[in-house]
Amino acid sequence: MAEIGAQNDPIVGAHHKNNVKYQRDIDQFVNVIKGALQPISVPPADSYMSTLAPAAWSGPHGSKLLIPGYNPNQVPETNLRSSAVTRTVGGMATHWTCSSPKPHEEERVLNPIPAAELDQLLDRAADLLKVKTDQYDTSIRHRLVKKTLQDALGPDRGVDSLPLGVTRNTGNPEFVTWTATDTIFDKWSSDPRFTLLTESRVTELHADPSNTEAIGGALIRDLKSTNDDIYVKAKVYIVACGAVCTPQLLWNSNIRPDALGRYLTEQSLSFCQIVLTKKLVESIYNNPEFKEQVDEHLRKHPNDPLPIPYKDPEPQVLIPYKSATPWHVQVHRDAFSYGDVGPKADPRVVVDLRFFGKGEIVKENRVTFGENDAQDIYGMPQATFYVTRTADDADRDQRMMQDMTTVANVLGGFLPGSYPQFMEPGLALHITGTTRIGNDPATSVADANSRVHGFQNLFVGGNGCIPDATACNPTRTSMAIALKGAAAVLEVLKSKKA
Amino acid sequence: MAEIGAQNDPIVGAHHKNNVKYQRDIDQFVNVIKGALQPISVPPADSYMSTLAPAAWSGPHGSKLLIPGYNPNQVPETNLRSSAVTRTVGGMATHWTCSSPKPHEEERVLNPIPAAELDQLLDRAADLLKVKTDQYDTSIRHRLVKKTLQDALGPDRGVDSLPLGVTRNTGNPEFVTWTATDTIFDKWSSDPRFTLLTESRVTELHADPSNTEAIGGALIRDLKSTNDDIYVKAKVYIVACGAVCTPQLLWNSNIRPDALGRYLTEQSLSFCQIVLTKKLVESIYNNPEFKEQVDEHLRKHPNDPLPIPYKDPEPQVLIPYKSATPWHVQVHRDAFSYGDVGPKADPRVVVDLRFFGKGEIVKENRVTFGENDAQDIYGMPQATFYVTRTADDADRDQRMMQDMTTVANVLGGFLPGSYPQFMEPGLALHITGTTRIGNDPATSVADANSRVHGFQNLFVGGNGCIPDATACNPTRTSMAIALKGAAAVLEVLKSKKA
């Protein structure tokens, strides 16, 4: 396994949020995420600074800052400006929220895997990700928020606990262990068959000269120590570098089916934070369900003006996608690359609202590579986005925003500075479709087994494989697809052995 | 070895800046540092938000936000507001700049180690830290900045290359390896005698019931998995948790000599960033010394308006402490928890100026612990600062600021937003004196061997041991002190064996 990033934890692929430090001070984790996420396509900025000293060097008039890291081909209006990749072993393991709801039927209509099989695969994925909904049931805030929303929105909305890949520590229930790649491959570091190359760029795959339907080798560069290339041969090649770098590698290997990078969807994301109403907070005092916890807390901290233990776990509530309200909602408190609470508000009364809206599938919504020979800072063909939202998307987003403000006003008042707003395109980090699976090679990159059309031993993985417009978090779905793909990989390996 | 933080790298104690990702995009490393640094003493903020919805919960009138993580005992005016600790194995290995100049004689007048011996120890420390001054000699910018300052300031100022604990990679000279704890203890992970306990809080040391002059055991809590305590017995106990947490642990162990936490010094820090003058930049074109590099660059990038290769290493220049200008100066380009360049300026023409000013030694400048039973978020007695600068300090700082603006105007114009300014107290992260060594137990915590006065088997380490007012980076000095201490530890171990 080759990874362009470094291994930033002694446990391969562990979730960084498992650190005690960050579970105690979640605001600080915001910086860790910011440090890990590298924007994909940043248009160059104007380099003119009107207050710079006249003697200081400045670029030619009208020039933009053209240095590595900026993409001169990117039009701002079609960019996914906040789209980012992590360059770390177990990449998502800094920013992944571990939210893993089962997608609604409308979010899986184009998937070539038969419905019943996909259903089973989604269940297996949930098992492997250790998805649970009861790990926050001891939390006062979780129960309060869930019940309040269930009462206010009625049963049709299906308000429930958010299914999360997380396990509360039994020895020390203050902390949890978030699911990450180490949850699934927990023995790889000790498995002699497994080799991890870090800070190594897979530059391109080479066709097998003796078989045009097979990959014969991979050119890999050791970026750090030597800057030298090595050549790796394998029976099967799996490319799973995220929804942008996976098609990037195929493109750089001259594997460029028409669908590559197309049919790209990204979710819209609206966000706000609220401070719970006084009414809700004061209802805690007299709620018999919370009495024991409140009493104990107030005994220890009689001057605390809040009836909420300092270590009360955060709320983790789901409002699922429904046909009438086709968006996915997380009502919780978590660290993202934004949304820290700051010094003025007691974080125990702050709740985050994140609404994810799906995007129609449009062939022209796409990512391209290497226009005008531009390269990214790793020397790979630079990705450029051409993504806009359709009129239907815009209407749906408008309804979603209206729904978010309604839900917010049920719970509390907007936290000043975190008012209801659409976030920058790409911030959901839920790009799909760029290597979508499907039965028709004209409109897909890989088949239902995630095998790239036209190749025997080349597979793709990740959210790029999802062929549908989804609103919920994509990881569970892409894992379901990968499970089927893994079985196909095993078949190849077996047949090769034979 | 027990460490309260997690091991955030597969190599114990490695410098995070060694990642390819951050050497290519140093601005992003700013976030990593921010994520790692945890402020020591944060006064509670006003919790009133004038634009919060009237229905939302708010604290009692006039209340401050009193939750874990804020220190109700801290007066803002005597705080070192930007003072921070890292809670990571090899803590400094995120933010350490690796600058390791030899301290001026005036920076080591109170050290109880004989001058000649200290000199040798400082040399040994430099060897162990792999301190070099030639690793940026291939850089156009480094040579340009150094020469410009040498010419402008004259020989008395001693402008030179900054001594750095860094080694340029031979295989791939684009990258360097920064010195960190792994540089010195490179074999510990494989040494069977070494055990590392991470996310484990050393709560207190217990006196040996049979010998009041010895420590008999350490109470350590496994913070993460079990929240249980273990009890560790050893022949020798070394406390080296930084200049604040080292006295914190002693204090919590009821070892509280009068000097503990006192005689605290912290350096003032003034900072600005400049954009090199057009004159200096254009002088590169015709400088025969740079010709080959410039030609090659312009061949590859004929449209680049700058004659500086994209991978030209940054400048790393020193203006050393002198009696007439008693401050330490770094003219360089580096990632701190502040000072990212942003999208408007080409980072190749930006240079950082950091001026560090010493602080007089005053007994009343101190850190206290556990006032009014306050605890930090790890459950240890909360540190509170009482630190101000004297009138002499203020005068010296004023002269230092004047010097900085003069040096800046030689090189270029201020980068808008990074104007010449004093940074918040504590930002230098160079606290010394809190466990100072000395011959007099009335005014010091440990002897010249770093052994705590009155104990046979208790040693301290770190910048807190430095008894002097310093302006330069303290690591090399505290390492010199530690080398002597290590010899004394070996003596104890040998004698115990016997």
Added chain:
Amino acid sequence: MAEIGAQNDPIVGAHHKNNVKYQRDIDQFVNVIKGALQPISVPPADSYMSTLAPAAWSGPHGSKLLIPGYNPNQVPETNLRSSAVTRTVGGMATHWTCSSPKPHEEERVLNPIPAAELDQLLDRAADLLKVKTDQYDTSIRHRLVKKTLQDALGPDRGVDSLPLGVTRNTGNPEFVTWTATDTIFDKWSSDPRFTLLTESRVTELHADPSNTEAIGGALIRDLKSTNDDIYVKAKVYIVACGAVCTPQLLWNSNIRPDALGRYLTEQSLSFCQIVLTKKLVESIYNNPEFKEQVDEHLRKHPNDPLPIPYKDPEPQVLIPYKSATPWHVQVHRDAFSYGDVGPKADPRVVVDLRFFGKGEIVKENRVTFGENDAQDIYGMPQATFYVTRTADDADRDQRMMQDMTTVANVLGGFLPGSYPQFMEPGLALHITGTTRIGNDPATSVADANSRVHGFQNLFVGGNGCIPDATACNPTRTSMAIALKGAAAVLEVLKSKKA
């Protein structure tokens, strides 16, 4: 007539927004308003600046900035922080929006003036203020916004044109003339019976030594030229300095009935700005009602991407107070001390939403004067606020915010930076009740004739006279009250003559 401010226009009391300059560039008028509004009660700020040079002067530790202009007695939580006065002849004539709807019956239940009489007075006030609803009927945007809201909200909400004291210029219909004091008293500068003293502080009223029920004189200081006092004797004294300075002057004259400054109400204000939806904007092209205007515009400006003439008047739409939605709504585009559009948005597609919420009448909500001998910068007793919103107010505000987000989402998307938010208390500038009229001297300051209880020749005027909780703009109501008071004044004058 004595006025503490200067006469900032050659026409006494004219509205500054009548200037061509500001009607062409309304964003710039924001600055004029800011310059005119002087905050009433500003709590002192912390004076510690953590990055100030150590050599610079700083106040004692923990000190607040105690200089003229700051009120050391003000608690932030009960302040009306954005409450401000203008010190200009015709004060409101910078910031007055001229919105003059007729108050709903629920907004005039406590008024001692008989309902039918009050109704007539309100009509006369509208006549005098030249209130009209048809002056924006030529505007495309006005008609579009009004129609859209009428369709979306239904007839029960009563969406209509905002009644405004404004007259479109007949000679040049691009501009309008806003009503101000000059509209009513247009001949005063030429009336020999009228004398205006500017920059003259009315310090106090003195009782008539021969008649305890009469005022015998006013002490007035010429602030500018001489700082000398003059003494003015009159038959009738009318104090009309706004809802704060009117009770201030009474208090300073030792006229301090129990109700003075009490029963204070201020409206809550929620605000956002939206960018019209593409759908609405594009509907203009095909609307036959707009065809002629659009065609003409596009003929002149064929490259303009908008079908809206550059000089199309702004929308001015009202959603009136109703029992079910007890708040007053302005959907318009106007200059306040906030809400300029900035360079990124075409102002033609931006619409402001302002929702005003009433506040329950509570005796303890009050303004006090001269606590601890504090003075304002004019040497008068400093006003201090003790105002909070009740639980019912908070609930109503929450519903109002929900309504505002719903209305906003009908029209467009939030303008980034102008998200739905509550503004700082006091920003509505609609304080009432501080010199309320009523029949019971125990709970009011003046009688139904605005005559101060217990005095024959002392009258009060302004919003402070309003005894009700109102949501709509108060000017028309306070003018209605003043009309009745004026009649009573005439009676006194006649009787004196006799």
Added chain:
Amino acid sequence: MAEIGAQNDPIVGAHHKNNVKYQRDIDQFVNVIKGALQPISVPPADSYMSTLAPAAWSGPHGSKLLIPGYNPNQVPETNLRSSAVTRTVGGMATHWTCSSPKPHEEERVLNPIPAAELDQLLDRAADLLKVKTDQYDTSIRHRLVKKTLQDALGPDRGVDSLPLGVTRNTGNPEFVTWTATDTIFDKWSSDPRFTLLTESRVTELHADPSNTEAIGGALIRDLKSTNDDIYVKAKVYIVACGAVCTPQLLWNSNIRPDALGRYLTEQSLSFCQIVLTKKLVESIYNNPEFKEQVDEHLRKHPNDPLPIPYKDPEPQVLIPYKSATPWHVQVHRDAFSYGDVGPKADPRVVVDLRFFGKGEIVKENRVTFGENDAQDIYGMPQATFYVTRTADDADRDQRMMQDMTTVANVLGGFLPGSYPQFMEPGLALHITGTTRIGNDPATSVADANSRVHGFQNLFVGGNGCIPDATACNPTRTSMAIALKGAAAVLEVLKSKKA
């Protein structure tokens, strides 16, 4: 006299800063200035907002905001972005600082008026402007700052009181009266020969059909009431609308000599604010010169931590232009469109430093009009700037910045947020040269009498007439030139009569 702006004061042309309100609260006057100053040339902004709701209207991809008020022809790099005009009767009378030093000989080398005559004219100008240097001699701060700088900088720098057009009120010395146009023409409102047309645009001057060397009439539009044109005939026409609108009107009248708008110079401006050192502040206590004032203040305000009366006038200190330091320096405290002190610092210890640097005279530095038929918001040909600083200017600016930081460090520490910086080009509001006087019609617009070359009865006035590179405030110089011009105008009038 026709003026495009409104008359915003009952006294024609009075200085708005004479209001008591603003002399008591100078920070608020910043808003008044901002409201009065209208930027001349603002390049259109990008109109893309990445977080706008997808349903909201947005312009075509890549479009800039092209609406009235923005100049599509302006290149940012050659703009004088902060250059602004006031559209008010007595325009400068909001922002004019009244600083009127006598220009150094090097600042008047190109002036065609004989040196001795010019000297006399400058003296007469000073008389008319009521320029004095002693009006702040009672101020503690003024004397302290002046003496400190005199001691630190030595006699060669000529530190002295700033010559100001100001008169301290004798009746009430707390306030001053700033010189403005009303100071000179104090009787015009009552003079029956004088007519003022406000909000009236002089569109163009028409040649006299019978005499190509004479102007025969002026076309003036009543902007507000009717939008109609009137035609005014006069014996003499004087155009004095500021350095940009004067050439604008000539250009629009088809009077376009080669020098029109060329040879434009604008001063660079560097700025910072300092907080006086504790040493300087404390020196006040023991200074016998200040004893009486300090004692009286402390008697009244024993708890004030500062020995400075609240009404102590601000410092007003000059460091004049010298050959060795060719820049003009004001060390004072005043309201500009920037530089308010804010709530954290006691304004009594804050001092502003403003350094004005001259700009070489370059023919290509110019303002053009009406490119691509662009119009300003008054319908006149839009001005576009092509102004850059030469290499010599840049060097001089760099030395000036170095001098400013040195002077600042003598007095105190930088006020956080007001660090030493160059302000945006044009902020000095000291454009000269655009209608420069000279003997050679090839390089000037008017002769030494300010009469436009080739015309008998057309005169120009204002800073645009100055042919030199100046660093000091230009008003006194342009007034000296105007005095000579006025004499010539009288000659014409006399001859016409004859």
